[in-house]
Structures are given as structure tokens and as C-alpha cells.
Amino acid sequence: MDFALTDEQRMLEETLTRLVADQVSPEQRRTMLAAAPSGASALWRTFAELGLLHMPFNEDVGGLGGNGTDLMIIMQALGRGLVPEAYLAGLVLPGQLLALTANGEQQTRWLAPLLEGEHQLALAWQESGARYDAFAIVTQATQRNGQWQLNGRKDVVLNLEAAAATLVTARLDNGKLGLFIVPADAPGSSTHLYRTIDDQPAGELVLSNVTLALENCLSDDASDALAEVLALGRAALCAEAIGAMEEACDQTLAYLKERKQFGLPLATFQALQHRMVDMHLHLEQSRSMAILAATSLSLPTSERDYNIAAAKAYCGESARFIAEQAIQLHGGMGMTEECYVAHYAKHLVMFDHYLGDSDYHLETVSELLK
């Protein structure tokens, strides 16, 4: 039992904290969000130089072999700064799925440049009819004349605009889950781009008779790999939410100490003190769950899924609680676009809509309850 970070991990944490403080101030963030997502920002190049793009991948695919704790440190720092880079959606999720499914040639073509920061990817696993269920999809892939043909519609694909190609799940004729890599310029594919309410670049990917060569099929049975990658993504999201919760709590506490009403700082009122403590309690309990998730990635599948579903459900509810309290305790200011905590609040509420919400994950815990 050990909760301490190694020396390397502490250095990683310090480096990231400095980087976020230097390069992602509220004004810098606003400027970054105003630009079209390209996957090649100055900050992304810095990530590459610092080895962050290699960190979460195994050595056998050219990564640095970082574990769940390393990923947690990175995600937490990105969450603290609300850093507008698609680290998870554009690098970790599609990259891990490639690492698990792609053959040598496919890895050379798609994974190696990803780790070098030469391109970003996206992962299209979600469909509007299936809500959060990654396996109840209707997009079809059929093999004909030595080619694959894909038809369907993928919903809320994060990082779609910047991605050189998108990993797409599709149902095969034999009922199994296939995984394909669809280049951005593939004929028959089209996109409807937008930003989510918490500022993430995303879009809908429409596949209309998209014809792909055989080598664009990454797997003809990708269920287990997808489940593994989604589990990793959920653990990573929990860690990111911890960073955002920390910052929302810190900003709220600072505001309570500085803002005066009735001639006294708000922090002197007991009703507000206890509300602030409740936020802190939610944060610390959620941190424990995020640690549990990060250290569960290599457990046997059912244990892994149980712990991570529990963590995602728990953090989802805490994140919403902290977001709502942060707005309430900031009073009218918390309602404004100008108030930075409002952006954290938006992300913390919408956290529950990424990779399955509390209800979805509570159901998983309920099904696996021992």
C-alpha cells in the first residue's frame, strides 16, 4: 500500500503544473479556443518535447511505459488548467486502441506519427441510438470485392476536425464488432462540426458508402480492446475531473475569503463554511475513487470494470455537486462567462456525459454487485 509518487512522477507533476501556469492562463485559453483545432498547436509541440505523447504507451509500441498513476498525474494537471488540447480524445484513446489492435504496418502508418506529434486521431465509438453503450451500434461494415464498405452515423466524435483519421467501430456481417481507420479525406465520409457546451471540439461523422482498403480494417473482433480502452478513458477522465474539482474548490475558497457582505468576508459565515467543507469532502472522496480507478487498470476484467464504473459514477455526482456549489457560492458572478470558475463548472457538469454518466455506471456496479 503506497500513495506516494516516485521522484520521476513528482518531477512530471511539477513540470506540468509549471507548464499549465505559464501557458494556459484564462486569457491564453481564450485565444487557444478561438483558433480552429489543428492538432499542431505550440502547446502540443511542447507536449511532444516533454515526452508526454510517448508517456502513456508501452515500450513495445515506442512509448515510455507510463502506468495508470502517470496518466492520472497528466490528466489531473490538464484538468486543473482546463487545458484545451485533445490529449485523451486525440492521442490516448485512439492510440491505445491502435496499440492493442493494429498490425506492424498499421502501427507504422498511424501510431508512430501520433506519438511523434505529427498528427492527431479521433475515436468514433458513440451513436445517438445507443446512448452510452459502445456495443449496441448500428453502423455497418461489409466486405465486398476485397474492400470494406461502411455505412452509418457516429455521434459526438471528439477531436474530429483536427484528426488525420478516425477510428470507427462498425458491426460486421457476422455480428462481431469491427474496428476501422477512416482517413479524414475518405470519399463518402462527411462531418458536421461543432463545439460542446464545455468548449471541446467535436462533430458528427456520417459514413455513406465509405469504401476502404483491407488494410484499413484494424480488427474484426475489437470488443475486448474497446472495453479496455474505454476503461482507461474513464479512469483518465476521473483524474482530469479531480484537477478541475481542485481548481473549482480553490477558486471558490479564495472568493469566499475576499468577497465581503454585511461588512464581513463570506468565509466567516458558518452556513457557507460548511458548504465549502462539503465541497472539500466530495473532492477528497472522489480523489480516492480516482486513485482506485488509476490503480485498477491492470486488474482482471470484471474487477477492473467494477472499480472503474464505481469511480466514474462517484466522480460524476461529486463533480456536479462541486460545480453547482461553485456557481452558487460565487453568487451572480458565477453565472457570468467572464468568471473563470463558470468554465470549470460547465466542464464538471458535462464530465458526466463523457464515456457514460452516473446512471450508466451505477447500472454496471449494480450488475456486478457481489
Place this chain on the structure above:
Amino acid sequence: MNLTFSPEEQAFRAEVRRFLADALPSDISERVRLGRHLRADDHLRWQNILSEQGWLASNWPKAHGGPGWGPVQRHIFDEECAAAHAPTVVPFGVNMVAPVIMKFGSIEQQQHYLPRILSNQDWWCQGYSEPGAGSDLAGLNTRAVRDGDHYIVNGQKTWTTLGQHANMLFCLVRTDPNAKKQAGISFLLIDMQTPGITVRPIITLDGAHEVNEIFLDNVCVPVENRVGEEGQGWTCAKFLLTHERTGIAGLGHAKQALRHVKSLASRIQHRGKPLLELPSFRQRVVKAELELMALEVTNLRVIAAARDGGVPGAESSLLKVRGSELRQELSELTRRALGPAALPFFPDFLHGDGGLDDERAQSAAASAQYFNRRKLSIYGGANEIQKSIVAKTILGM
């Protein structure tokens, strides 16, 4: 980071489990399992067995005759004891007054009292709260006036747990009414046989006689029974509140209670199916499970910090608040699970030696325990006080 126990720690757990299986008398564990109150003799029998094993004073250093365990071993020990339905060691001697005597007491006091605690010769109780001093403990009024080699003590203490069995009382008294309220307090050790002491039972809403009022009427206490200097009593009291509170979440008890809820709700039928399959009930069990998982990891974080030399301070408050809330929720779920069977009340069985048929015995304690568990968020500093402590010490408000 990793959350697994080392091979040595796992071996220790197995050793504790074996010991409990061999040494814990089945009539005692059965009383605990059924939620019946323990008689003084039940406590003493079990504590003598622990004493013989050298495990009674689980938080004492070896130098004073303890096992010299660290926080991780104590945590494992507590968890296994709760799982085996072992009685909780009455804490007022080993866990409360003993650390104060070790830290602030004279050599003579240490030599006299510590071995007697270790051998269960003395049964200690706590004289802290007063009718006018609950959460505001430092507002206490029990007065001790110096008279030669003695203090003459007058006043009233309350909520004295198991005071009816005790022969010794550790007591906060006001020795200087003119000093600032915390500064005028001293810490006295009082023999309950001294003339002028009256113990009166307080019956709680579950029908139990667990707590008492103690009246002190011109009680004569030798000056040598004062621990530390005159006016240092608040320092001793505060030390007690921060000493070894990694067990404050009651994790072992919460785990046991959740296991019980699940097993109960798997057996009890609702419209031909186990109650655990009723969505609204199951949802609450699932939420309790999540809360327990979070609490366990938070508890381990605090234990690991204590093991590595940190002092669990305000984090204990977090554990206390969330631990008590969870245990209360679990007592609520147990009561609800029983449905109408939670209504019959058999005080003679729960609090005395009365018999009861086997089926009723299984469910007899649930409602009484639900009411009893309300104390968890009140005693040891009410949860609202804990939140104010966190606001002040962690958040700097």
C-alpha cells in the same frame, strides 16, 4: 501508487483471523452479531483473552507492554475484529487515558496505572461533557478547589459511557475560574469509590443503559492524581482528540454492516424475489457500496500518511463525518430491509438475558441499533463541529 497490502501485512491478517477463530468465545460473538448489549463480564472475558495474547493495547508502544503495531496493523486488526463480531475494546482506559498518562503523567502514575489498564484491573470512564458543556467542552463548570494535598471537586458530568461498570474516572475540572476558559482546566484521575460520587443511569431512546450522569459532591481527590500541571488539562484533552484517530471512520464496522445488509436483502423476499432486486432498494445499496469504497481508500490514504510519519489531524474529521453518515445509512437500510419485522421490540432480550425465538432474535436489534447509531454523528465532536474544524484548519476560513 498501489492499494495492495504487503505479504507481511497479509500474513498478519491471517494470523489475526486465526486467533479470532480460536480465541473469541462463541457466546460473546453471537451477542455482538445479534446486536445485544454486552454485560460487564462479556467485556472483561474478551479483554482478558486479548490481554493474555498481548493484543489488548493495540496502540501502545512495546516499552509500555503494547504490541508495537503501526497504523496499518491496527487497521487490519480492527477490520478483522469487526468481521468476526468481536466486542470493541472499551476505549476509555487503553485508548484514551493511557496515552495521556504516557505523555503527560509522572513516572509514578505510569507505573501505577498502566499495568492495571493492561491487566483489566481498572475500568475507566470519561468525565468530559457536562449539561452545559457539550460541543463547547471548554465551557465546563465542574470546579476543583485546592485544599492542602487535595482538590475538593463539585459538579456534574454526563454522557459517561459504561460509567456504571467503572472504578476509575478521568475528569476535566476547572481549577482556575479566573483564567481564560481553556487555561483554567486540569486533568484529574478519580477513584469512583470516593465518597460524594453518584452515578445515575441515562436510558437512551433505544432503551439501553449505555450512558450515565455522574454527580460529584465535595469529592476529595489527592493532588498526586492530577496529570500534568495545574491548568494543563486542555492540552491533555486536545492531545487525546488528535491521538491515533485513523480508526475513526469505523471502516471495519461499516464493511460488516454492508455485508449484513446484502445478505439480509438477498434472503428477504419481496413479491417473490429477493429484496435486493427491488430497484429502489438496490440503488441505495449500490450507493452505500460506492461510499464505502471511497471511504476505504481515503482511510488507507490517512493510514499510509500516519505510517510514513504524518500526524492525522483534520483528515480525521473527514473520516468521522463520512464514516458516521455511511454507518447511519447502513443501519437505515438494515431496518428497512426487515419491513414489518423491524417493529417488535424486545428490550429484555436486547439489553438483558431474556430469551427469544431464533427467527425474531435475528431481527430484534435492527431498529434499536438504528436509533443507537444516531450517536455516531453527535459524539466525539458533532459532525457540524468537525466541519467547522475542517473549515478552520484545512481551509483557513
